[in-house]
Amino acid sequence: xxxxxxxxxxxxxxxxxxxxxxxxxxxxxxxxxxxxxxxxxxxxxxxxxxxxxxxxxxxxxxxxxxxxxxxxxxxxxxxxxxxxxxxxxxxxxxxxxxxxxxxxxxxxxxxxxxxxxxxxxxxxxxxxxxxxxxxxxxxxxxxxxxxxxxxxxxxxxxxxxxxxxxxxxxx
Amino acid sequence: xxxxxxxxxxxxxxxxxxxxxxxxxxxxxxxxxxxxxxxxxxxxxxxxxxxxxxxxxxxxxxxxxxxxxxxxxxxxxxxxxxxxxxxxxxxxxxxxxxxxxxxxxxxxxxxxxxxxxxxxxxxxxxxxxxxxxxxxxxxxxxxxxxxxxxxxxxxxxxxxxxxxxxxxxxx
Numbered sequence: 001x002x003x004x005x006x007x008x009x010x011x012x013x014x015x016x017x018x019x020x021x022x023x024x025x026x027x028x029x030x031x032x033x034x035x036x037x038x039x040x041x042x043x044x045x046x047x048x049x050x051x052x053x054x055x056x057x058x059x060x061x062x063x064x065x066x067x068x069x070x071x072x073x074x075x076x077x078x079x080x081x082x083x084x085x086x087x088x089x090x091x092x093x094x095x096x097x098x099x100x101x102x103x104x105x106x107x108x109x110x111x112x113x114x115x116x117x118x119x120x121x122x123x124x125x126x127x128x129x130x131x132x133x134x135x136x137x138x139x140x141x142x143x144x145x146x147x148x149x150x151x152x153x154x155x156x157x158x159x160x161x162x163x164x165x166x167x168x169x170x171x
Numbered sequence: 172x173x174x175x176x177x178x179x180x181x182x183x184x185x186x187x188x189x190x191x192x193x194x195x196x197x198x199x200x201x202x203x204x205x206x207x208x209x210x211x212x213x214x215x216x217x218x219x220x221x222x223x224x225x226x227x228x229x230x231x232x233x234x235x236x237x238x239x240x241x242x243x244x245x246x247x248x249x250x251x252x253x254x255x256x257x258x259x260x261x262x263x264x265x266x267x268x269x270x271x272x273x274x275x276x277x278x279x280x281x282x283x284x285x286x287x288x289x290x291x292x293x294x295x296x297x298x299x300x301x302x303x304x305x306x307x308x309x310x311x312x313x314x315x316x317x318x319x320x321x322x323x324x325x326x327x328x329x330x331x332x333x334x335x336x337x338x339x340x341x342x
Contacts, residue, residue: 023174136328140336146313153307166311
């Protein structure tokens with residue numbers, strides 16, 4: 001648990017340090033049609049704080065037998081409208097701080113981590129798996145943001161692109 | 172140039188926010204034999220600040236016709252000995268600050284960016300390509316650090332691993 005919290009509580013500052021105040025060309029970069037910009041990713045992380053991780057943890061702890069509410073993977077395209085990146089980063093940091101505090105207050109035991117809930121697509125999952133997924137999901141999106149921005153310079157690196165494996169990830 | 176500097180000057184704070192004070196299991200994680208931990212990556216970035224980017228830029232601007240000095244990709248395994256991660260992060264931040272200042276002082280023109288140097292393996296490369304590579308190299312290693320830590324929880328995510336593409340990158 002301490003190891004998981006250590007990552008969860010660092011993600012907002014890490015993304016803010018990477019993105020805050022960057023020129024627009026980086027913030028709106030994508031990897032092509034249907035892929036997300038760093039701006040879109042922060043909106044998606046905000047939606048996860050609101051509707052995914054802690055609500056699902058509570059759902060499991062409450063012993064609910066119906067499946068979790070499905071997660072809306074495109075909510076950020078309507079919810080983030082009219083907000084600038086700085087506002088989104090601050091919003092994400094606030095929500096994450098509250099959610100990490102809520103997680104710590106749950107005082108989860110090993111037995112709690114083994115309790116199961118019903119995922120609408122994946123079937124039975126445990127609370128421990130939910131928390132590990134929260135951590136990996138953060139790291140996945142940090143890597144995505146870095147990869148998306150890197151690809152903006154693919155041409156510009158010239159012959160060096162042969163050494164820069166990130167330019168060929170997820171193609 | 173401004174776009175490149177915007178990334179270069181943010182990398183140390185982003186890596187510090189992600190890594191500083193993390194439990195050791197994250198900092199020493201690797202993706203398997205012959206791959207690098209977050210600790211190794213910071214040592215490698217330090218060696219690049221000392222011997223790669225700015226020295227090669229100066230080499231090109233000086234009109235040198237001999238190839239660049241080859242870059243030592245394993246220097247961090249001897250140079251970082253006896254230093255903790257906090258020391259390495261602080262060292263990287265100091266060197267990067269000096270190197271970004273040196274880059275800005277070069278006042279590079281478009282003609283300068285088109286000037287060529289000789290890479291020991293890749294042949295002719297331009298100063299503009301060197302600077303774009305510096306930026307992508309930063310982002311590549313940020314993504315690597317996130318990916319390496321994510322893989323520590325592959326098993327722990329259970330059925331959710333199907334949704335977490337980062338767990339299958341670079342396998």
